[in-house]
Amino acid sequence: xxxxxxxxxxxxxxxxxxxxxxxxxxxxxxxxxxxxxxxxxxxxxxxxxxxxxxxxxxxxxxxxxxxxxxxxxxxxxxxxxxxxxxxxxxxxxxxxxxxxxxxxxxxxxxxxxxxxxxxxxxxxxxxxxxxxxxxxxxxxxxxxxxxxxxxxxxxxxxxxxxxxxxxxxxxxxxxxxxxxxxxxxxxxxxxxxxxxxxxxxxxxxxxxxxxxxxxxxxxxxxxxxxxxxxxxxxxxxxxxxxxxxxxxxxxxxxxxxxxxxxxxxxxxxxxxxxxxxxxxxxxxxxxxxxxxxxxxxxxxxxxxxxxxxxxxxxxxxxxxxxxxxxxxxxxxxxxxxxxxxxxxxxxxxxxxxxxxxxxxxxxxxxxxxxxx
Amino acid sequence: xxxxxxxxxxxxxxxxxxxxxxxxxxxxxxxxxxxxxxxxxxxxxxxxxxxxxxxxxxxxxxxxxxxxxxxxxxxxxxxxxxxxxxxxxxxxxxxxxxxxxxxxxxxxxxxxxxxxxxxxxxxxxxxxxxxxxxxxxxxxxxxxxxxxxxxxxxxxxxxxxxxxxxxxxxxxxxxxxxxxxxxxxxxxxxxxxxxxxxxxxxxxxxxxxxxxxxxxxxxxxxxxxxxxxxxxxxxxxxxxxxxxxxxxxxxxxxxxxxxxxxxxxxxxxxxxxxxxxxxxxxxxxxxxxxxxxxxxxxxxxxxxxxxxxxxxxxxxxxxxxxxxxxxxxxxxxxxxxxxxxxxxxxxxxxxxxxxxxxxxxxxxxxxxxxxx
Numbered sequence: 001x002x003x004x005x006x007x008x009x010x011x012x013x014x015x016x017x018x019x020x021x022x023x024x025x026x027x028x029x030x031x032x033x034x035x036x037x038x039x040x041x042x043x044x045x046x047x048x049x050x051x052x053x054x055x056x057x058x059x060x061x062x063x064x065x066x067x068x069x070x071x072x073x074x075x076x077x078x079x080x081x082x083x084x085x086x087x088x089x090x091x092x093x094x095x096x097x098x099x100x101x102x103x104x105x106x107x108x109x110x111x112x113x114x115x116x117x118x119x120x121x122x123x124x125x126x127x128x129x130x131x132x133x134x135x136x137x138x139x140x141x142x143x144x145x146x147x148x149x150x151x152x153x154x155x156x157x158x159x160x161x162x163x164x165x166x167x168x169x170x171x172x173x174x175x176x177x178x179x180x181x182x183x184x185x186x187x188x189x190x191x192x193x194x195x196x197x198x199x200x201x202x203x204x205x206x207x208x209x210x211x212x213x214x215x216x217x218x219x220x221x222x223x224x225x226x227x228x229x230x231x232x233x234x235x236x237x238x239x240x241x242x243x244x245x246x247x248x249x250x251x252x253x254x255x256x257x258x259x260x261x262x263x264x265x266x267x268x269x270x271x272x273x274x275x276x277x278x279x280x281x282x283x284x285x286x287x288x289x290x291x292x293x294x295x296x297x298x299x300x301x302x303x304x305x306x307x308x309x310x311x312x313x314x315x316x317x318x319x320x321x322x323x324x325x326x327x328x329x330x331x332x333x334x335x336x337x338x339x340x341x342x343x344x345x346x347x348x349x350x351x352x353x354x355x356x357x358x359x360x361x362x363x364x365x366x367x368x369x370x371x372x
Numbered sequence: 373x374x375x376x377x378x379x380x381x382x383x384x385x386x387x388x389x390x391x392x393x394x395x396x397x398x399x400x401x402x403x404x405x406x407x408x409x410x411x412x413x414x415x416x417x418x419x420x421x422x423x424x425x426x427x428x429x430x431x432x433x434x435x436x437x438x439x440x441x442x443x444x445x446x447x448x449x450x451x452x453x454x455x456x457x458x459x460x461x462x463x464x465x466x467x468x469x470x471x472x473x474x475x476x477x478x479x480x481x482x483x484x485x486x487x488x489x490x491x492x493x494x495x496x497x498x499x500x501x502x503x504x505x506x507x508x509x510x511x512x513x514x515x516x517x518x519x520x521x522x523x524x525x526x527x528x529x530x531x532x533x534x535x536x537x538x539x540x541x542x543x544x545x546x547x548x549x550x551x552x553x554x555x556x557x558x559x560x561x562x563x564x565x566x567x568x569x570x571x572x573x574x575x576x577x578x579x580x581x582x583x584x585x586x587x588x589x590x591x592x593x594x595x596x597x598x599x600x601x602x603x604x605x606x607x608x609x610x611x612x613x614x615x616x617x618x619x620x621x622x623x624x625x626x627x628x629x630x631x632x633x634x635x636x637x638x639x640x641x642x643x644x645x646x647x648x649x650x651x652x653x654x655x656x657x658x659x660x661x662x663x664x665x666x667x668x669x670x671x672x673x674x675x676x677x678x679x680x681x682x683x684x685x686x687x688x689x690x691x692x693x694x695x696x697x698x699x700x701x702x703x704x705x706x707x708x709x710x711x712x713x714x715x716x717x718x719x720x721x722x723x724x725x726x727x728x729x730x731x732x733x734x735x736x737x738x739x740x741x742x743x744x
Binding site: 065068101102103104118121122124125126127128129130131361362363365366370371 | 466
């Protein structure tokens with residue numbers, strides 16, 4: 001392969017050990033990776049990820065984070081709601097909700113099942129937890145319609161106040177529960193609320209693409225397996241890393257103009273028109289394949305709500321590119337999460353957990369975008 | 373506006389950047405704000421907040437915090453009870469109860485619903501949690517009277533021992549529950565226990581002013597929205613920040629001589645006779661509107677109970693002004709909370725949460741009023 005050969009050549013020149021392969025290329029440090037990309041570009045060789053341009057990540061993060069000392073930004077700090085958490089899973093919705101608060105959201109709500117609520121509440125008194133979802137095992141057939149209507153009415157009471165809805169973390173796959181969540185997604189669309197789809201929400205949406213199709217405020221944040229299933233379902237083929245750029249573009253286009261954030265060594269982000277990558281920071285804990293530790297893709301939610309408000313403000317810096325608030329939010333969220341993961345890894349090494357990464361979110365934001 | 377013009381003039385003299393407006397006046401640091409207020413007073417111009425005088429905040433806090441090394445003050449550290457916590461909300465009553473302990477209260481009790489109790493207990497083993505309140509969904513019509521009587525009997529067993537009752541944090545708005553809480557308030561009045569009304573307790577009281585009307589030991593601690601609803605209901609007009617002083621005075625007078633603590637950039641405190649402001653310290657996290665993070669208005673409760681005991685003691689410093697223990701308690705509580713918020717913000721910046729502020733309460737008290 002040309003790419004592998006060029007990489008070898010470059011890294012030999014950069015003084016890296018021989019015995020280099022495509023595999024070790026994937027494991028290079030961000031600095032080595034950036035130098036390598038630069039040299040590949042100088043030689044005019046197409047990179048593995050296609051002609052994707054690297055986002056101006058930190059500047060975008062700074063641009064869409066509202067300053068703390070301006071009253072004109074009052075109320076812009078955001079209210080996030082997470083729909084997820086069932087008898088089996090309680091960690092994921094908690095991580096999503098607490099992450100938003102740690103970055104500066106006003107309020108984080110979680111809508112979960114009755115079993116999950118006391119547990120999620122016990123993780124933190126800072127989160128507002130609504131025990132309203134029901135799973136099939138606790139619902140008689142004749143009660144399904146009335147219970148579904150009640151669940152929807154409870155969420156609707158709050159819907160207008162939310163700046164972003166995160167659907168999926170720890171949701172599970174119970175058919176009755178997913179039916180209710182489909183209705184919640186439809187109502188969020190009617191209220192023009194951005195919807196970030198993650199985890200089991202992606203299982204739901206992959207099987208019911210109409211839920212997000214044609215909705216520009218839908219953001220899908222698949223991990224490797226979820227991305228694979230999406231590609232198989234929508235494009236009817238396998239994931240092709242040789243044309244990662246073209247494939248993610250087709251995927252977003254086929255789903256109808258949604259935004260997709262595909263996590264990986266470089267995060268790829270598209271809104272079906274442009275593709276951006278975010279490669280800075282990142283923790284080797286993920287590269288070494290030790291699990292989907294970066295399960296905090298939902299930090300994107302708060303940045304989407306900020307970007308959405310700021311990009312329509314009269315004093316918005318029109319030089320910032322791209323323009324689409326969902327893609328800006330993804331770039332900022334991805335950048336912050338990568339930075340937090342790298343800080344946590346510096347400290348905790350192999351024992352780094354999601355909780356450690358969340359503890360580093362505040363410091364990471366302060367490092368990139370200090371409060372004046 | 374005269375005020376804006378004078379402010380500009382003052383700040384230009386003080387070397388502050390041009391481009392100053394009434395808006396940025398609100399954003400000046402406490403030191404700049406105090407200098408500006410002083411200069412405005414020298415020029416005889418009426419300040420935006422009316423002729424409110426700044427409380428001698430730290431001295432009052434020192435005066436009413438009981439020393440630890442005097443046996444005569446034994447038992448004066450206070451017992452606080454919080455009435456709040458329902459299926460939906462558990463964080464707020466926990467924050468109120470733990471804050472009192474962190475400042476030095478002897479005991480903190482929480483009276484909440486059966487669903488909320490295990491969760492609140494799980495936050496901390498330091499709090500005594502009584503799972504006695506009931507919401508409509510778990511009560512049959514024919515049982516309402518007997519359950520209500522039982523709830524009241526449970527609270528009455530403890531009532532005489534409480535130095536202050538905090539009613540409202542995370543109470544919810546269930547009609548049956550609020551009916552029971554109305555009865556609790558009536559019994560507290562009969563026992564002459566100070567009652568601090570917060571959160572959903574203010575929703576209850578705004579709709580049933582008789583509950584607190586004419587009770588000098590009632591203290592209302594509204595946030596922006598709760599204050600707005602009170603003004604609309606009681607004064608039948610909108611909030612007028614041009615005459616904040618006059619309006620809060622009228623409000624307290626109309627409700628019948630209660631004490632009101634209105635939180636804001638400067639906290640305004642009145643007992644319907646005098647108005648004091650507390651402007652020192654404070655965190656930009658709140659100024660930017662990033663939520664009602666300072667939801668710890670209930671720290672006032674413990675100071676009210678201390679002030680109430682100390683102001684009748686023979687060795688009380690009669691030079692301390694004002695004289696009313698509820699207003700003294702509000703000044704001290706407000707001062708401590710602002711200091712704790714500013715310390716927490718120094719450390720945590722945008723990621724500051726209520727938990728972080730509570731962690732700074734002890735250090736803040738020690739800074740202002742060190743144990744000898």
